[in-house]
Amino acid sequence: MSSTITPSKPDNWQQIAAPRVYATANPNFWGELVQETLALTQRLFIQLQRRPSTLIAGLIQPVMWLVLFGALFQNVPQGFFGNSHSYGQFLGAGVIVFTAFAGALNSGLPVMFDREFGFLNRLLVAPLASRFSIVLASAIFIISQSLLQAAVIVAGSAFLGAGLPNATGLATIALIVFLLALGVTAISLGLAFALPGHIELIAVIFVTNLPLLFASTALVPLSFMPQWLQVVASLNPLSYAIEPIRYLYLHNDWDLNSLVMAAPWGNVTFGAALLVLFGFATVALLSIQPLLKRGLA
């Protein structure tokens, strides 16, 4: 590097030191919140654009699930998996939900790395309108990514012969993906502030990821499971996301009263499943508040 700094104009030095010109006396909270959240979200999208490998993998993986896992049970007699014409059609809903879940579960990792590398300090010394914009930006980013993945899987399933839900159906799938991703992202971000480092966070992701998949209705219907697993699967939020999506794939005439799942303690309607997901997201968001307050205080 050159040994002296050559300022273009000497008066720049005076300008740089001009005190507090831009500190607004009466800040506009919402305007500031939007500005900082957009800037933080933009950073994540720039990262994604320059390092697209995780997104590409995140798009290839569910398609592989559909193709390979679908082929695994191809020769199962028709009607074996409820009303589905094929296992592929049955599996589509599970793959949509599992992909959104896995993506959201990883959402804490970038925040954890920001903590570890000290980048978070750079954000925390800034006069943010609210430090929750940091969390908000991650949530916006992850949910957009999940919706994009869901769209690809829906298109892929249609191509593989699972059919395509109508516009209301697609919007409902988007809503379900949104609620599940929101809740799981909240938990993952909470963990990113509560755990000591990325090793621990990865360990938690590792032990949660596949067990939650197997203990849900993603791969087989509830009726295939032993009683105890039925109980577990009926407590698993993933099931409440999977079953409504699967139902609207198989039925053209569905409404909020349609029965989507027969849990050990009673039937679950479409509307009830949505309520459970809504409740899950709300509880997740509320329960991480103390963690975030501590991490961001």
Add this chain to the structure above:
Amino acid sequence: MTPAVLIQNLQKRYGTVEAVKDVSFQIEPGEIFGLLGPNGAGKTTTLRALCTLTTPDAGKIEISGISALTNPKAARQRLGYVAQEVALDKVLTGRELLRLGAALYHLPGKVAKQRIEMVLDLLGLQEYADKKTGTYSGGIRKRLDLAAGLLHSPDVLVLDEPTVGLDIESRFVVWDFLRKLRSAGTTVLITSHYLEEVDALADRVAIIDRGLVIAQGTPTELKDKVGGDRITLRIREFSPIDEAETAKTLLQSLPFVQEAIINSAQGNSLNLVVKAQTDALIVIQQALVQASLPIFGIAQSRPSLDDVYLAATGKTLMDAELAAASSRDLKAERKQNMK
């Protein structure tokens, strides 16, 4: 006049470790203030409290009269913080990173653009601005960090060990920069464990040791308080010990010599503390000539900040540094710095 920074009776403990026991100092607007002390003395904790990254257990912190504890947002607006370790997003370009910074300080779009160009110009970063920060050398990274700290025209720029790990040339760039900034009227607070750095840059200094401020003032004041001048004398390039002893006895009999030590690490040279007087060197030379002793080299100097530190703590900064290094718990410190 309202001080630019006021810290009063600051205390912070982490578990059983009292990182900061009682630190108070005041920085006037437009000066460079140096916080000098060995690693682990509490410098970084003090800065983190000032920059609202950590909540102190007790004490008062004000920036331009605004409490950092009760009104942190307004305090943050007036501070620029340049951490010891440069944390950049490797994937972003320098300009993108500055844009992010400008948005976090809520600069309006047009102003942000103008300010970004200005800081890029000031720090000579234009040619790197559109390259990813992952490709930057250490010096360039530091310059970008300084630029980011200045975007919002802070009243006070706070720099934690700004030249640690930099090559000599980059270090002078930073010094040059800080001096220019001061002449433009910005208040600067730096921490350092490099004596020369604080001596060369700071208008006023607080020396901090084990969580306490042990001396405070301008470097000249502090050195005057320690008193006397230092004289290093070499009889020969490598003097035999008996000759050095003879010279020592001889010089100790001179009225203005307060202390004489034989430094065996430097070829048995003599280190003298003398009362500040103009003809000390001549008198010493004459005394040696009369005793038929040769002179290889002789030099007089003012006491350094290290002598100030030595006088206050009974050990040199280097020794304190080594002692601190062996007793540090790096894992615990890392945790403290992680939010």
